[in-house]
Structures are given as C-alpha cells and as structure tokens.
Amino acid sequence: MTTLLQQLLREHRAELLADWLKSLHAPWEHPTPQDGTHHEPNQRLHALFEDILTALERPPSDRFELDALDPLAKHLRQLVADQARRGAGSSETIGLMLSLKRLISKRLIEQSPSDSSGDLLWLEQVFEQLTLLAFAAFLDIREHLITQQSLSLLELSTPVLRLWHRILLLPLVGVIDTGRARQITESLLEAIARHEARVTILDLTGVPVLDTSVAQHLMKTIDAARLLGTRVVMTGISPEGAQTLTKLGIRFADVISRATLRAGIAEALLMVGQRITSIEDGRP
Amino acid sequence: MPELLVSERIPVRIATDIVIARRAARELCERLGFGKADQTRLATAVSELARNVIQYAGEGVCLIEDRSDGVSRRIRVVVEDQGPGIADLGRALTDGFSTGGGLGAGLPGTRRLVDEFQIESAPGRTCVTIVMAKPF
Ligand SMILES: Nc1ncnc2c1ncn2[C@@H]1O[C@H](COP(=O)(O)OP(=O)(O)O)[C@@H](O)[C@H]1O
Numbered sequence: 001m002t003t004l005l006q007q008l009l010r011e012h013r014a015e016l017l018a019d020w021l022k023s024l025h026a027p028w029e030h031p032t033p034q035d036g037t038h039h040e041p042n043q044r045l046h047a048l049f050e051d052i053l054t055a056l057e058r059p060p061s062d063r064f065e066l067d068a069l070d071p072l073a074k075h076l077r078q079l080v081a082d083q084a085r086r087g088a089g090s091s092e093t094i095g096l097m098l099s100l101k102r103l104i105s106k107r108l109i110e111q112s113p114s115d116s117s118g119d120l121l122w123l124e125q126v127f128e129q130l131t132l133l134a135f136a137a138f139l140d141i142r143e144h145l146i147t148q149q150s151l152s153l154l155e156l157s158t159p160v161l162r163l164w165h166r167i168l169l170l171p172l173v174g175v176i177d178t179g180r181a182r183q184i185t186e187s188l189l190e191a192i193a194r195h196e197a198r199v200t201i202l203d204l205t206g207v208p209v210l211d212t213s214v215a216q217h218l219m220k221t222i223d224a225a226r227l228l229g230t231r232v233v234m235t236g237i238s239p240e241g242a243q244t245l246t247k248l249g250i251r252f253a254d255v256i257s258r259a260t261l262r263a264g265i266a267e268a269l270l271m272v273g274q275r276i277t278s279i280e281d282g283r284p
Numbered sequence: 285m286p287e288l289l290v291s292e293r294i295p296v297r298i299a300t301d302i303v304i305a306r307r308a309a310r311e312l313c314e315r316l317g318f319g320k321a322d323q324t325r326l327a328t329a330v331s332e333l334a335r336n337v338i339q340y341a342g343e344g345v346c347l348i349e350d351r352s353d354g355v356s357r358r359i360r361v362v363v364e365d366q367g368p369g370i371a372d373l374g375r376a377l378t379d380g381f382s383t384g385g386g387l388g389a390g391l392p393g394t395r396r397l398v399d400e401f402q403i404e405s406a407p408g409r410t411c412v413t414i415v416m417a418k419p420f
C-alpha cells in the first residue's frame with residue numbers, strides 16, 4: 001500500500017526540492033574559498049535531499065533507525081563537518097532539515113488535513129533522528145577542533161536552537177567567562193520569550209572544565225530561565241565532570257540532569273508531552 | 285628518580301592563562317598515565333587556583349612539575365602570587381566563604397579534589413601547593 005507521504009514525495013519531488021533550495025539563504029550562495037576545496041554546495045544539498053526522501057519513503061514504522069554507514073548518515077556528517085569548519089553553528093544544518101520538514105508537512109496537511117496524522121508522525125520520527133545525528137556529529141567535530149586549535153576557537157558563538165515546539169536547546173561550547181555567560185543568558189531569555197519555551201536543554205558536552213566559576217554562571221543562567229517559566233534539563237556532564245562537581249560541593253538545585261543529549265531530549269519531549277496530554281484530559 | 289624532570293612555568297595574568305595552565309596540567313596528567321577522572325580533578329583544581337590569582341591578586345605564576353619517583357607518579361602544581369594575601373585562612377577554606385561574590389567553593393573544593401594540599405598566605409604572598417599521586 002502506498003502512503004499519502006510516499007505519493008506526495010513521488011509526485012512533487014521537483015517542487016519540493018526547488019522550494020527547499022529557495023528557503024535556504026545566504027551561506028549556501030557563498031561557498032567559502034578558504035579551505036581551497038571548492039564544493040558545489042547545491043550538489044551536496046541535492047544528494048542530501050535525495051537521501052532524506054529515500055528514508056522518508058521507507059514503510060512507516062514505530063521507530064526510524066539509521067545505520068551509521070548509511071549514505072544519508074555519511075552525507076549529513078560531511079555537511080555538518082563543512083559547516084563546522086567554516087565556523088558556522090550547528091543551527092545551520094539543523095535549520096536546513098527543519099525547513100525541509102516544514103515544507104513537506106505543510107504540503108501533506110494541505111493535501112489531506114484529515115488522514116495525514118500517521119504520515120506526520122513518521123515525518124517527526126525521521127527528522128528527530130536526523131536532527132540528533134547532525135547534532136551529535138556537530139559536537140564531535142567541535143570538540144575535535146577545540147582540542148586541535150585550542151584557544152583560537154574558544155570564542156564561539158552560542159546559538160539557541162528551537163528543537164521542537166516549546167523546547168529549546170542551548171549547546172554550550174568552549175570557555176564560559178562573565179562576558180559570554182551574560183551574552184548566553186541574554187540570547188536564551190530572548191529565545192524563551194519568543195518561542196514560549198517550556199523546556200530548555202542546556203548541553204554541556206562542549207564545556208572543557210566545570211569549575212566553580214562556570215558553575216556559578218550556569219546557576220545564574222538557569223535561575224533566569226526559570227523565572228521565565230521554563231524547566232531546565234542539563235545534559236552532557238561526563239562522569240568525571242559529575243564526580244568533580246560533587247567534590248567541589250556544587251549542586252544544581254531542581255535541575256534534571258541526563259548523561260547524554262539524546263536522553264535529555266527524550267526527557268524534554270516527555271515534559272512537553274505530559275503537559276499537553278494533561279490539559280486535553282482536563283477538558284470534557 | 286627520573287632523569288628528566290618535566291617542569292613548566294606558566295605566567296597567570298589574564299583569563300586565557302587559566303586555560304593554558306589547566307590544559308598543561310591535564311596533558312601532563314595524561315602523559316603520566318593518570319586516568320580521566322584524575323585528569324579532570326587536577327585540571328579543575330588548577331582552574332580554581334589560577335582564577336583566584338587573577339581575581340584576588342591580579343597576577344602570579346603556576347608551576348607544573350612531574351615529581352614521580354620509583355614508587356608513584358606524582359604531579360605537583362604550585363600556584364603563587366604576590367598579592368594581598370588571605371586574611372583569614374580558616375574561613376577561606378570553609379565552604380561558602382567568599383569575599384568576591386563567588387560560590388566560595390574553590391579552595392575547600394580544591395582541597396578535596398587533590399591528594400595533597402598546602403596553603404601559605406601572608407600579606408604580599410600566597411602560595412598553594414597541590415599534588416596528585418598514584419602508585420605505579
Ligand atoms: N590568591 C589569593 N589571594 C588573596 N585572597 C584569596 C586568594 N585565593 C583565595 N582568596 C580568598 O579566599 C576566598 C575563598 O576563595 P574560593 O574558595 O576560591 O572562593 P571564591 O573564589 O568563590 O571566593 C576568596 O573569596 C578570597 O577572599
């Protein structure tokens with residue numbers, strides 16, 4: 001049996017691709033000459049587009065699994081690597097995928113508002129995995145670059161990503177001093193207000209040392225975020241980091257901590273999901 | 285006794301020096317075969333001490349040495365400054381005491397993180413010596 005989604009992807013492939021490319025802006029129109037290898041960015045995007053559509057055309061199931069050696073996984077990692085090397089934030093790759101997801105779900109809903117829910121769920125599944133994969137790849141590369149080029153890269157911008165409806169992700173990378181902490185807090189608060197976020201995931205995977213000064217900055221950021229009504233999930237504290245924090249006598253009160261970003265995202269989704277369910281349950 | 289004594293002297297004047305010092309400590313730790321947990325503990329301790337130097341004394345130095353002997357691997361770090369000194373050492377080593385609006389966990393926490401901890405302070409000089417050790 002052909003699903004609506006499969007049909008849509010087959011019939012509107014060219015338009016989808018055109019719409020998608022149009023929706024992506026600046027960075028793609030200016031390939032960077034600095035690394036010598038002049039990639040044709042559109043070619044990369046084409047390949048990624050085909051890969052993603054192939055994945056979406058699989059028969060829907062409860063769980064979308066992506067093999068690390070799958071061409072899609074490989075292309076995604078390459079794209080993220082290119083962007084990280086250019087100094088772009090992870091928001092770029094993730095934004096580009098979310099944009100494709102938006103285009104597809106829009107068409108899907110337009111075409112059949114009533115029976116698209118199964119397809120939409122599948123769409124969520126696939127893009128959720130892809131986003132996680134891209135983000136994990138991004139962290140790997142950033143970490144690698146940081147150890148390689150040390151100080152020059154420590155001044156990194158901190159993007160606040162809207163991961164899902166009402167869920168923000170703040171991936172902290174590098175040294176957090178007073179100036180950066182202030183900037184991070186400001187952009188986070190602004191994003192929380194703009195997106196009416198309920199949960200903020202604070203990912204510390206890229207923070208090299210969690211000493212008392214960094215901890216104090218984080219506490220202030222967390223307090224501020226709470227004042228605006230979001231809950232905070234911390235992720236990416238290594239076992240050694242956790243042990244050290246304990247020795248220092250530092251506790252982040254009322255913060256849920258998860259070892260991995262993946263677990264943190266699952267927790268955040270649960271929080272948002274529970275909220276939505278309980279409100280609907282309360283209605284007659 | 286080792287024939288080649290590794291020793292590194294890092295000036296501590298600006299914030300990036302903290303990064304350099306703790307990185308050097310972590311690297312020596314790794315080179316001597318300490319595990320990840322030890323590396324993190326020492327790097328964090330050095331971070332605390334170096335930051336105190338910048339915050340409370342303006343500037344100082346951080347000396348990182350391989351002091352391994354036949355029995356154990358040992359890293360000794362001495363962080364020293366010519367600042368105002370600590371008026372009340374007992375209180376400074378108490379959790380939560382800070383004259384700089386900090387968490388006041390740096391000195392007491394560092395003491396718990398390392399295997400040996402020594403502090404001397406008088407007006408004009410503060411010197412903290414820490415050691416990480418692990419039997420061969
Ligand atoms: N090198 C130093 N010179 C002078 N005073 C210091 C120095 N290091 C620490 N202190 C004093 O000891 C107190 C406690 O230090 P610490 O435990 O690191 O906490 P914090 O840095 O959060 O204040 C400081 O507030 C400061 O008064």
Ligand SMILES: [Mg+2]
Binds near residue numbers: 336386
């Ligand atoms: Mg301190």
